[in-house]
Amino acid sequence: xxxxxxxxxxxxxPGPMMELIRAIKAANVGExxxxxxxxxxxKRDIPLWxxxxxQEFLGVTAKDGYDEIVVKKIK
Amino acid sequence: MSQKERMSMxxxxxxxxxxxxxxxxxxxxxxxxxxxxxxxTFWGLMAFKKGAxxxxxxxxxxxxxxxxxxxxxxxxxxxxxxxxxxxAKELGDVKVYACGMTMDLFGLKLEDLEDVVDDVAGVGxxxxxxxxxxxxxxx
Numbered sequence: 001x002x003x004x005x006x007x008x009x010x011x012x013x014p015g016p017m018m019e020l021i022r023a024i025k026a027a028n029v030g031e032x033x034x035x036x037x038x039x040x041x042x043k044r045d046i047p048l049w050x051x052x053x054x055q056e057f058l059g060v061t062a063k064d065g066y067d068e069i070v071v072k073k074i075k
Numbered sequence: 076m077s078q079k080e081r082m083s084m085x086x087x088x089x090x091x092x093x094x095x096x097x098x099x100x101x102x103x104x105x106x107x108x109x110x111x112x113x114x115x116t117f118w119g120l121m122a123f124k125k126g127a128x129x130x131x132x133x134x135x136x137x138x139x140x141x142x143x144x145x146x147x148x149x150x151x152x153x154x155x156x157x158x159x160x161x162x163a164k165e166l167g168d169v170k171v172y173a174c175g176m177t178m179d180l181f182g183l184k185l186e187d188l189e190d191v192v193d194d195v196a197g198v199g200x201x202x203x204x205x206x207x208x209x210x211x212x213x214x
Binding site: 010012013014015017018021022025045048049052053 | 099102103106107108151152153154162163165166
């Protein structure tokens with residue numbers, strides 16, 4: 001269970017990723033943030049962003065009509 | 076020169092369909108840790124006059140699809156390109172420059188433009204910055 005969940009369903013590329021980046025910036029180190037997304041690019045883009053930004057990608061779960069993508073702030 | 080990689084964009088077109096990717100590409104670049112430099116010129120710059128974004132045409136080639144596109148974008152609440160660019164600026168290093176020559180030609184001042192525009196620059200300055208980049212786009 002993530003510490004914080006952002007509901008970005010209905011938002012288009014790159015909306016969910018941008019909202020996640022904003023939330024990760026605001027989070028404390030050690031906290032995890034989940035983003036709910038209906039945008040098909042998010043589950044590919046967010047792991048790449050996490051790698052680039054040095055944050056920990058915790059995974060994607062396919063839900064009913066959307067994805068839950070979780071990232072942990074590690075620095 | 077900074078350590079970050081850079082993406083540069085020359086935005087010449089002033090139609091809505093071609094301006095949408097400006098904000099989206101800038102956002103993607105910021106997410107992938109790139110600095111972004113946008114150079115607005117001619118019709119691209121005119122689209123950044125205060126309030127101009129509300130009333131832009133679609134390019135001639137796809138004009139017939141304009142009303143459908145506008146309807147879908149409104150229904151699905153797609154943010155306009157200025158807001159998308161503003162988000163990219165909040166989260167990363169994005170500089171938006173207005174072409175000095177276009178400003179002079181049309182008698183524009185920086186205060187006539189949307190607040191996402193940082194400054195007026197000459198083409199030489201843009202090229203000097205762009206040459207450090209790996210990605211350059213002409214839109």
